[in-house]
Amino acid sequence: MVLSCENELPEILRQVDIVNFREAMTERHEDYEIAFVEGSISRKEEAHKLRKIRKKARVVVALGACSSTGGLNCLKNRFPMRYLQEEVYGRGAHKKKAFDTDTVRPIDAFIHVDYYIHGCPIPKKEFLSVLTALLMGSVPKITNHPVCVDCKLAGNICVFEKGKTCLGPVTRAGCDAICVTYGGVCWGCRGLVDDPNIGAHTETLKRYGLTADSVMDSFNLYDRCAIKRKR
Numbered sequence: 001m002v003l004s005c006e007n008e009l010p011e012i013l014r015q016v017d018i019v020n021f022r023e024a025m026t027e028r029h030e031d032y033e034i035a036f037v038e039g040s041i042s043r044k045e046e047a048h049k050l051r052k053i054r055k056k057a058r059v060v061v062a063l064g065a066c067s068s069t070g071g072l073n074c075l076k077n078r079f080p081m082r083y084l085q086e087e088v089y090g091r092g093a094h095k096k097k098a099f100d101t102d103t104v105r106p107i108d109a110f111i112h113v114d115y116y117i118h119g120c121p122i123p124k125k126e127f128l129s130v131l132t133a134l135l136m137g138s139v140p141k142i143t144n145h146p147v148c149v150d151c152k153l154a155g156n157i158c159v160f161e162k163g164k165t166c167l168g169p170v171t172r173a174g175c176d177a178i179c180v181t182y183g184g185v186c187w188g189c190r191g192l193v194d195d196p197n198i199g200a201h202t203e204t205l206k207r208y209g210l211t212a213d214s215v216m217d218s219f220n221l222y223d224r225c226a227i228k229r230k231r
Contacts, residue, residue, distance in 0.1 A: 001121045002036075002063075008128060015135055033058045034134055036117075040066040040073045040225075042104045054111040059134060062106070062113045063127075065120035069191040070106040070225030072120070077103050077225065106225055115140050118172055118190035120222065126174055143174035144194050147186045150177035159185045160208045165215045169204055170196035189222045 003024060005012070012018075019029035035057035041047050054060055065071035076084060081101070086092070107113060115134075117126055126143075133140040147168035151158070154177050159166045167188035168180065179186055202212060 001124055002127060004124055005128065012131070030056060032056060034061070035059070036061045036063045037107055038063040038067050040070045040104050040106055041110060042073065042076070042102055043100050044102070045100060047110050050107055050110050059114045060107075060111065061130065061134075062108065062116045064122050065118065065189050065191070065222055067107050068116045068118050069222065070104055071189075071222055073104045074225040075220070078220070104225065109225075116142060118142075119175055120189040123175060143172060145173050146193055146196070147171045147173045147175065147177050147180075147190075149173055150175065151180050153177075154181050156180050160204065165210060167215075169201040170198065187221050191222070 016034075018025070019027075019032050022028075035053050037050065037053065037060060039046075041050060062068040066073055115130060117130055119126070130140040130142075148158075150173040151168055156177060159168075159180060164185050166180070166185045168177070168186035170192055171186050171188045172190040172193045175190060177186070205211060205215065
């Protein structure tokens with residue numbers, strides 16, 4: 001999504017020096033002040049690199065769902081490591097001891113994170129907003145209201161009225177409810193709001209003949225790591 005800012009990149013490059021961008025450039029330097037970190041952590045080597053980034057950077061921003069909450073990669077944590085190794089690499093693979101892999105976790109399980117840009121994928125406008133704020137020396141404004149607000153602003157019919165389940169009542173907005181607008185439901189890719197109104201959501205579920213347990217599997221898709229940590 002960052003590379004899709006092709007119209008804005010020339011102006012960005014007039015304001016900052018990009019010294020390390022693995023997906024877009026081969027040259028690399030380590031003299032950076034702001035680090036945008038993408039992806040979850042599942043190996044000791046990754047955790048080591050992450051801690052080195054934190055020592056160098058004045059500001060660390062978690063970029064996207066995997067970095068912020070662990071994202072889809074946390075589905076791995078539902079299964080024993082031996083089972084996963086044998087499913088992917090064949091029977092007896094665990095005996096070879098060639099797998100430097102561990103439980104998947106978001107980056108804030110290892111370092112302090114200053115700001116988060118949520119979503120899978122992240123919204124382009126939010127990335128630009130956070131970057132602009134950091135360059136101006138101000139605090140980025142991170143959305144902290146539920147997706148239901150974005151849905152109402154978009155004029156969407158509540159998906160519960162259509163007989164579906166949705167995580168919008170407790171999921172952080174900022175996506176303009178794009179999934180619901182285009183006929184889907186909210187899968188919670190932006191993680192929970194800081195203070196989710198669980199009581200109100202429970203009442204909503206009751207009104208449509210549902211229970212919290214009946215929709216918990218939906219949270220396992222994007223927020224598996226967060227749920228496990230909170231328990």
